[in-house]
Amino acid sequence: MTTSPIETKAMQLLSKMTLDEKLGQLSQTCGAGGHIPQYLVEGIQKGRVSSVINEVDLATVNELQRIAKEESRLGIPLLIGRDVIHGFKTIFPIPLGQAAAWSPELVEKGARIAALESARAGVNWTFAPMIDIARDPRWGRIAESLGEDPFLCSQLGVAMVKGFQSDDLSTNGAIAACAKHFVGYGASESGRDYNTTNIPENELRNVHLQPFYFAAKSGVASFMSSFSDLNGVPASGNQWLLKQILRDEWQYKGLVVSDWESIKELKVHGLSASDKDSARLAAKAGIDIEMQSTCYIDNMKALIDESKIQESEIDSLVLNVLQTKFALGLFDQAYTDLSTLPAYLNHEHLSAAKEAAQKSCVLLQNQSRNGASPILPLNKNDTKRIAVIGPLANDGYEQLGTWVFDGEEQHSISCLSGLKEIVNEGTEIKFEPVFASSRDKDTQQFEKALSITEQADVAILFLGEESILSGEAHCRSNIDLPGAQNELIEYLSQSSTPIVLVILAGRPLTIQPIVNKIDSILYAWHPGTMGGIAIAEILFGDACPSGKLPVTFPRVVGQVPIYYAQKNSGRPAAEWSYVHIDDVPQRAPQTSLGMAATHLDTHFTPLYSFGFGLSYAEFAYHDVNISDNKIVIGESFSVTLKVENKSEIDADEIVQLYIRDLVGSVTRPVKELKGFQRVYVKAKSIVNVNFELHTDDLAFYDINNKLNVEAGDFLLGVGKDSSLELNVAFELIN
Structure with a gap:
């Protein structure tokens, strides 16, 4: 087998390294937010730090690289990592929203812009895309996913990798992508983050592994092991997963990083008895870089001395790290020159974010309660008075969505601002937030909201979830509209004024109780920086809704998991066999009612199917x-x-x-x-x-x-x- 030029360079460098320096290449630590503590200076000087995460002050990053290049013995540059999930300064819709656009081209463009902007801060490695198959809307990280379907997720995941990395990782403005979380994390029991996953191997291979396979074949620079326990073996210590499948079957040559402290957590899982044993298991499985915790650097020498790990095994891990750094061109250019990269939030970037927000919006309902023609699109000339209601109408922060560290709300065009920008001169807009937040249960402003609704030609409600209610560790057992939002909709529905509901959320919500109380529903996810103007243009017909659901919407949470690609079963649900609980006679004889795979208290179909989305066109x-x-x-x-x-x-x-x-x-x-x-x-x-x-x-x-x-x-x-x-x-x- 021939050796590539990059592998040759990495092997030559490896041959010069001490064991301490090798272990340093397996160690990642967190930045200190704009300053460099002495322990970090000394660690880099001694070659004991390979990667720094969550440092985005450019002067600080360039100084960190200078110390690594000029003050360490071998001058090995640093990987600078950051969660750049759906934008850096220009924020795009959450990944689940981007998936609703069903456009690999749009996803690739968004990732390219995110790469260019984060590269301005010295970032050269992002922990995206997240390509876990997500079929449980209770799971907070469904917001970060690309939906429930392996084919769609694979196509969009590959597009995101290409956007981040471009065609050549050494290209100025390209950053290394990371396929996460390998694997099965989206199937966490009861939709609780970090929880156990039990997935039969056949389902694992046919469903959950598919997007990762295509990401590997597309040349993704890195993989991240999952926090979760997979069939009894946590992923960060799982040799079958990381060695047999990823390395041997797929022949993957890139870098593998643990999730945050997931090596240390092998002990918490109960797979290891100590941090030393956790280090051994993770190294044997093939984790190249330990994120944040220090099991490797604290224990690997002892493991080698005890012959529990061979130094040659360490060499294999280090080689993967060095090759990634060479591929990124960091040995030739470790420093960031702002003059070579486009400005943050420039016109082209904002235009792309607006297009993504617009194409991600899904029109779920567009029918008048009184039987008249559809409410949307609104006519600018006929719409003279608009009631804008809800706490998310004028909140530039919440529309950015989950896991946004670098986007700033002052750059957001809110929904209220978007409406004001687009309506005819002289159109009156009255705004009433009603609630202090999406979780608020205070009903004191209901009467005021009803009053302005009755005086308006149309009421536009901006409801849903705050950004903090979805994302990592933000799981919900009840996925109804939070707070008193359902009660507000019920209260306003007594008005004859047409009501348009715009939902901003990080997951599918169970909205069945209110669909008949309003006229039109536009699902906007968390749409990002340009969400307000994108939504306003759809509402008034300057743009036509075209998004389609990347995930099934349940009627009630008890249907979860519900997804379109289900198995038929031996007794599939059908209308002829469906029996509702209200139709069961009292003291009915004991029998298998309907004898099919159904619930007694809700229909077996979803509220909205995977792929569903209405248009103004026919x-x-x-x-x-x-x-x-x-x-x-x-x-x-x-x-x-x-x-x-x-x-x-x-x-x-x-x-x-x-x-x-x-x-x-x-x-x-x-x-x-x-x-x-x-x-x-x-x-x-x-x-x-x-x-x-x-x-x-x-x-x-x-x-x-x-x-x-x-x-x-x-x-x-x-x-x-x-x-x-x-x-x-x-x-x-x-």
Whole structure:
């Protein structure tokens, strides 16, 4: 096997290193926020620090790099890490919101801008994308995810990696990406962060590992091991996961970092008896850098002396770190020159953030309570008086969303500001926040809110969750609108004034109780810096909503987990078998009511399906055809159709292709997304859409957990969302 130039350089440097210096390359520590304490100076001088995280003062970062380059024996530069999750200064929608745009191009652009802006602060490594499959909206980190579907998540995750890293990691403004959290973290029991995950290997391979595989193949610079216990073995000490799958099966050559103190926490899990044993387990599993805690640097010498770890094993870990630093070009240019990078919050960056916010908004409902025509889009000439209600209408901070460390609220265009900017001169806007926060239960301002609603041509409610209610460690057992928001909607619904509800949130909420109390619902997630103007333009028809849900919305929390790619079961739910609790007679004889996979107290369908989203335009699908209904395994095939825009509005439509493998060596989902395209269709026109697939796209991990394409019968369908009918039959043959 030939050795790459970067590997050769790393090996030459490794040969010069003392054991202390090697252990230093496995150590990451936290910055001190704009100053450099003496212990950090000394640690870098002695080669005992490889990476510094959470330091974004450029002068400080450049000085840290100077100390590393000029005052340490070997002059090895530092990795400067930061959570740059959905923007740095220009904040984009939360990742779950970006996923709702179903646009790899948009996601890549957002990550590129985040890289350029964070690079101005000296950052060269981000801990994103988070590509955990998230099927439990109680889990706070669903906000940071790209949704419930492995195919969509894989496509968008790869796009985010490319945006951060560009085509060459050494390019000015490129930063190393990190695929996290490897793996299964999104399946934490009861939606509680850091909790146990139990995932059968077949499901792990067919669902949760898929986005990580594609990230690895795309050249992502690093992986992060999960906090969580996976099937009894915490990920940061899991040799099967990190060595057998990641290194041996996938041949991944990049860097692996632990999550924050997750090596030290192996002892808390009960996998190890001491920090020394935690260090041994993590090193044996292949963790290259220990984030924040010091198990490696404190214990590795003793482990080597006791022959529990070989120095050659340490060399392998260090080599991965050094190669990453060489790939980033840090040995040639460790310092940041502001003149070579674009300014923060420049016009191009803000324009991209606005586009992302706009395309991420999902129109869930648009029907008048009195049976008249849809409320949205609002007519500027007819709308003279607007009631703006809710605490999130004028809050530039909360709209930024979770895990934003560097964005600043003063740069946000709030929803209220966006409305004021877009309405006609002379239009009256009356604003009443009602609540001090989204959690407020005080009803004292309800009467005032009703009064301005009744005097208005339309009431626009900006409700949902504060940013702190989603994200890491912000899990909820009840995912209704918090506080007294449901009560407010109920109170205002007595007015005949049309009510538009805009929801800003970090997760799907259970909004079934209020859908019939209002006319229109626009789900805006936490939309970022430009959210206010993006939303205002949608409300008034200057832009057409085009987002589609990247995650299923349950009717009630008791349905969780609910996702579109479920298994059929032996007794699938159906309308003919559905029995509601209110229809069960008293003292009914003991029997299996309905004899199907349903709940007695709610319908078996979700409130809104994966892929769902309305438009101001009206689309129709025609002539869905497959190139051949008998396809030889190993060959390509195409699916063609026509999408018609029957309306007078130019608009985007997200065309979705699903398949079902009817019989497999293991049971297969009732539907699987296998393709999507965002297409622009002018008013009163038709576009041709073509999907090119290969039988490899239908491969899955079989009964032996081997990736395989099995011959047999399939169904296919193309349409607006996952509730579509699969009505095109085809067969794979050997």
